[in-house]
Amino acid sequence: MDFTERLRHRITKYNSRIVVGIDPFPERLPDFLVNDIIPGNTRTVSQALHTFGRMVVESVEPYATAVKFQIAFYEQWGMAGLAALEKTLADIRGTDMQVFLDAKRGDVSSTAQAYVNAFLAGPKLGGHQYPSPWQVDAVTLSPYLGQDTLQPWLDAADNHGKGLFILVKTSNPGSGSIQDLPVCGGDTVAERVARMLTKMGENFVGASGYSPMGAVVGANYPETLAALRRLLPHSYLLLPGYGAQGGTAESIGPAFDDQGMGALVSASRSVIFAAEPTASARETADAIGQSARRFRDDVNRAVQ
Numbered sequence: 517m518d519f520t521e522r523l524r525h526r527i528t529k530y531n532s533r534i535v536v537g538i539d540p541f542p543e544r545l546p547d548f549l550v551n552d553i554i555p556g557n558t559r560t561v562s563q564a565l566h567t568f569g570r571m572v573v574e575s576v577e578p579y580a581t582a583v584k585f586q587i588a589f590y591e592q593w594g595m596a597g598l599a600a601l602e603k604t605l606a607d608i609r610g611t612d613m614q615v616f617l618d619a620k621r622g623d624v625s626s627t628a629q630a631y632v633n634a635f636l637a638g639p640k641l642g643g644h645q646y647p648s649p650w651q652v653d654a655v656t657l658s659p660y661l662g663q664d665t666l667q668p669w670l671d672a673a674d675n676h677g678k679g680l681f682i683l684v685k686t687s688n689p690g691s692g693s694i695q696d697l698p699v700c701g702g703d704t705v706a707e708r709v710a711r712m713l714t715k716m717g718e719n720f721v722g723a724s725g726y727s728p729m730g731a732v733v734g735a736n737y738p739e740t741l742a743a744l745r746r747l748l749p750h751s752y753l754l755l756p757g758y759g760a761q762g763g764t765a766e767s768i769g770p771a772f773d774d775q776g777m778g779a780l781v782s783a784s785r786s787v788i789f790a791a792e793p794t795a796s797a798r799e800t801a802d803a804i805g806q807s808a809r810r811f812r813d814d815v816n817r818a819v820q
């Protein structure tokens with residue numbers, strides 16, 4: 517089953533079009549975890565990150581189609597943080613929960629292949645194929661080094677049943693300083709990138725009507741979202757900017773097709789930090805689950 521078919525299966529099974537981002541800001545971790553961290557001991561930090569990530573996954577599993585790990589919040593702790601991420605991913609493996617890695621990689625094609633091996637395909641050495649150390653379902657990428665740097669990712673995604681989400685119009689306030697700039701022909705930079713992705717993915721469209729070449733488009737820019745949806749007819753859209761960044765359920769309707777497919781709405785802080793810092797472990801898990809359920813229901817009402 518390819519990536520977009522797995523998405524369709526999960527969306528239909530759980531009636532969910534949401535992605536919960538796992539961004540473990542150190543200063544916002546709940547007190548019951550922070551109190552067990554020994555200052556200067558990154559092993560205890562790793563344990564806290566693993567416990568928090570596992571709690572979020574278990575709490576949102578009935579309501580979310582996917583979870584999205586922001587790798588930077590783990591990389592900042594070095595090997596201890598990456599060990600926590602590795603353990604959390606292992607906890608999910610074998611379930612039908614879709615796992616995205618928010619890595620925003622983008623480099624020349626030879627280096628891109630090494631990233632592809634790490635996240636999707638697995639490296640080769642001495643004629644032996646090793647498994648990908650991360651084994652995620654999809655990765656976020658930057659397109660700004662050009663089409664040739666995306667091609668190794670697209671080939672691997674097609675060969676291994678994986679997905680890609682390319683930055684097109686991001687949700688941050690300053691995105692327009694580059695992405696809204698006009699280029700020759702009347703497009704903006706974001707629109708030109710969208711056309712490039714559609715062209716690249718046209719030979720990879722599967723039975724679902726979508727290719728593995730998805731796009732990141734901010735939910736907090738509804739007019740831009742509608743225009744980019746038209747330019748990306750065969751791409752799943754990943755819509756950040758919901759909740760804490762100002763995106764609302766009412767703004768995301770144009771991203772979906774007439775079957776309620778074709779887009780996923782992402783939120784992190786408004787879900788994973790729904791509890792007070794002083795809440796117990798059980799109270800924290802319950803608050804995360806309830807917030808994910810409300811998020812799912814809000815999006816479903818908008819789609820309907």
